Amino acid sequence: MxxxxxxxxxxxxxxxxxxxxxxxxxxxxxxxxxxxxxxxxxxxxxxxxxxxxxxxxxxxxxxxxxxxxxxxxxxxxxxxxxxxxxxxxxxxxxxxxxxxxxxxxxxxxxxxxxxxxxxxxxxxxxxxxxxxxxxxxxxxxxxxxxxxxxxxxxxxxxxxxxIREQILQGAAARGLSLCGFHSQKPVLLVMGGSLGAQRINQTVRASLDTLLQRYQIIHICGKGHVDPTLAGKRGYSQFEYVKDELPDLLAAADLVVSRAGSTSIFEFLALNKPMLLIPLSRAASRGDQILNANSFQSQGYAHVLFEEDLSADALVSGISALYDERDAMKRRMADNPYGNxxxxxxxxxxxxxxxxx
The missing domain is CATH 3.40.50.2000 (Glycogen Phosphorylase B;)
Known part of the structure; x- marks a missing residue:
């Protein structure tokens, strides 16, 4: 054997x-x-x-x-x-x-x-x-x-x-059902890695009312970072951490906002999910996420918003620009030779x- x-x-x-x-x-x-x-x-x-x-x-x-x-x-x-x-x-x-x-x-x-x-x-x-x-x-x-x-x-x-096979086998209908969402409005998935990202969490919540006018939002915010005051808010679904549910939530998403760890972004690429990447700063890392994000941006798979520039207005503007380019971005992602x-x-x-x- x-x-x-x-x-x-x-x-x-x-x-x-x-x-x-x-x-x-x-x-x-x-x-x-x-x-x-x-x-x-x-x-x-x-x-x-x-x-x-x-x-x-x-x-x-x-x-x-x-x-x-x-x-x-x-x-x-x-x-x-x-x-x-x-x-x-x-x-x-x-x-x-x-x-x-x-x-x-x-x-x-x-x-x-x-x-x-x-x-x-x-x-x-x-x-x-x-x-x-x-x-x-x-x-x-x-x-x-x-x-x-x-x-x-x-x-x-x-x-x-x-790429894990399970990631590729999600069902959008199950993902929408998990969140109580419908299929008539685009879905934005926000995640900051396995531990969440406090700066991203805070900025998403500061711009929540504006974003909810256009999107339904799945927010994977990290352990201990669920905001109980937002529980039950229409069109907004919070998770501390997901495992078995992740393929279905990704299948339901039209756009993704994320850090730029290589595992995550290549999973998004394999699923043809347009992404707005907010890499960890050089002050908090060796700079690898910045390089990852810049590579994906140069190939037309992602837009990049650096953490130093992150604000509620910048986030809303970045997501809007991503949504407008989503179809062209998906075509480029589908032609990528290194998807899996x-x-x-x-x-x-x-x-x-x-x-x-």
Whole structure:
């Protein structure tokens, strides 16, 4: 039986694309295991899918001074040893890495154990963990065509992002029903990532009366950020967090306002959902969301509103401009060659397995 180990963690964006590839390989009879960090978000997500999870030690790779920088190299070394022991016991044909700090000891252990690795980078510029890991990989998959200039390797290929099959199977009628909406007025979906985005939440609510004149609004606002004073407001439906309902809510949406994490925006792209992206600022991130958003804007898949420019008036104006361009944007999105990278990545895994690395 073909056997594969997945790794990656730290954020949901490092894990959920793995689920798409895992589902396809499971259909083809592969035995699947996952190596991740003991207390990372990946453990809960993977175990929920019924995949055997093997925790190892890992350390964060920081670009700034912190006393933990003196301790974490020892945790990484311990993780390499633990991962090496797991690889010797599990004997996988191949490892697929989605990045995050926990992937570093796993990929180093793969080199020691002679196990081939395919790594995947979601963002436009590689994160630090993937930069360290890439020299050890047999193949490097990237999500954005622009990323190839940063990798500069004949091992690299633009595959797009693996998209979960469930995301593509939503029903608009169910989504409208969940919110108590009708089909005679366009639907705007606002989401700020798994934790929500307070600045976006506040601005949406400040412009709510104006927006509700033209749209019905689904607002995924993050845990603890539902506004009880707006409960029952006609045409406005709030959710702290959604999971199983997300495909139906996306199917019901005509437009999306969102942060610019790569997993989310490629899911919107696969669904041909015109998007207004409000990326995290450089003060709050390494700037990857800004690059992601600019790439989508340059390809005609999205409009961008920077957080520094965010106001109620700017939001209303940005959504209006997006709505006016929605049909042209959908046509461009439908012609995108990297809408769903799942099948391409599965073919690469199968080919590398046949060649023995």
């Amino acid at each position: 073909n056997k594969i180990v997945f790794t990656g963690g730290g954020t949901a964006g490092h894990v959920t694309p793995n689920l798409a590839v895992m589902a396809k390989l499971r259909e083809r009879g592969w035995e699947i295991h996952y190596i991740g960090s003991r207390n990372g978000i990946e453990r809960e997500i993977v175990e929920h899918e019924g995949v055997p999870f093997h925790p190892i030690a890992s350390g964060k790779l920081r670009r700034y001074f912190d006393l933990k920088n003196f301790k974490d190299p020892f945790r990484v070394a311990l993780g390499v040893g633990q991962a090496y022991g797991l690889l010797r016991r599990l004997k996988p044909h191949i490892v697929f890495s989605k990045g995050g700090f926990v992937s570093v000891p796993v990929i180093v252990a793969c080199r020691l154990a002679g196990v081939p690795v395919i790594s995947h980078e979601s963002d436009l510029t590689p994160g630090l963990a993937n930069k360290i890991s890439m020299p050890f990989a047999s193949r490097i998959c990237v999500t954005f065509p622009e990323t190839l200039q940063y990798v500069r390797s004949d091992k690299a290929e633009c595959t797009g992002l693996p 990278g799942t099948e391409t990545i599965v073919r690469l895994l199968e080919a590398l397995k046949r060649s023995g690395g």
